[in-house]
Amino acid sequence: MIGVIGAGAFGSALAVAAAAAGRPVLLWGRDPAAMAAAEAARAVPRLPGITLPAEITCTGDLGALSGADALLLVVPAQQTEHFLRENAHALPDVPLVLCAKGIEAKSLRLQTGIAAEAAPGHALAALTGPGFAGEIARGLPTALTLACADPDMGRSLQEQLSGPRLRLYLTDDVIGAQVGGALKNVIAIACGMVEGARLGASARAALMTRGFAEMTRLAVAMGARAETLAGLSGLGDLSLTCNSVQSRNFSEGCAIGSGAVRPGGTVEGVATARAACELAARHGVEMPIAAAVADVLDGALTLDAAMGALLARPLKEE
Incomplete structure (x- = not known):
């Protein structure tokens, strides 16, 4: 049973x-x-x-x-x-x-x-x-x-x-599977914000891709294998959650981006956003997208300010 x-x-x-x-x-x-x-x-x-x-x-x-x-x-x-x-x-x-x-x-x-x-x-x-x-x-x-x-x-x-x-x-890889499942919720909130604010499919693709890089960096720093994040528990779940209103995290972001009433209920990425930033600081990993999401959720930044800060980051190699 x-x-x-x-x-x-x-x-x-x-x-x-x-x-x-x-x-x-x-x-x-x-x-x-x-x-x-x-x-x-x-x-x-x-x-x-x-x-x-x-x-x-x-x-x-x-x-x-x-x-x-x-x-x-x-x-x-x-x-x-x-x-x-x-x-x-x-x-x-x-x-x-x-x-x-x-x-x-x-x-x-x-x-x-x-x-x-x-x-x-x-x-x-x-x-x-x-x-x-x-x-x-x-x-x-x-x-x-x-x-x-x-x-x-x-x-x-x-x-x-x-x-x-x-x-x-x-x-x-118990660490990698769980880190991927947790962090994809944070990136899904970011993608929902982009959708709600009508910032375009190109912006959403950029956030998904760079968000995946953040997920992988932190997971590896915590002892996970990078290939785990490229599987179902990382990239697979990220693809699903960042592209559908069936996702509570994506819907939460959509509401924030459009100024609508937030749907309520359990939205795991809200608590995980700040926790991810604290873990990133502990492991010496940069996670600018997760930090921007956490700041918007905490009211420390507006969505426009957060997007501006991400776009103003120094140019670098991929």
């Missing part, structure tokens, strides 16, 4: 994908009444129009996860530590797969780093890459990255979590 902790859109979609492979799934959500209602109506939480497969059971009881063979933790990145500190003792001692894409703002830790301290004893992996929840839930073809330092456990999880329309590629 696969246990999915977090009944938001992405957690629910991963549950549906696991069920499509014929595996029993227990989907946990923090609101017992809402989960009971979803179970009774056979409706997938947070994904309207998707029928709950027979293989999925919804619950608000963490104790029900005791029979799981693997757990997917799909809570917002800034809430991972709090959840694990409060609940790790109630979880079975099985592999824990971290599915949030973000850097913790207060400690600058990656998700597996948080879990290693807050849930000691659990074998850890990370799931990341280009996949929108609605598309995964509808069974549209999707490929993601599963990062695990233990090759045997990685292959086992790869087999358990892959399905007829969800293909997982395995890597042992």
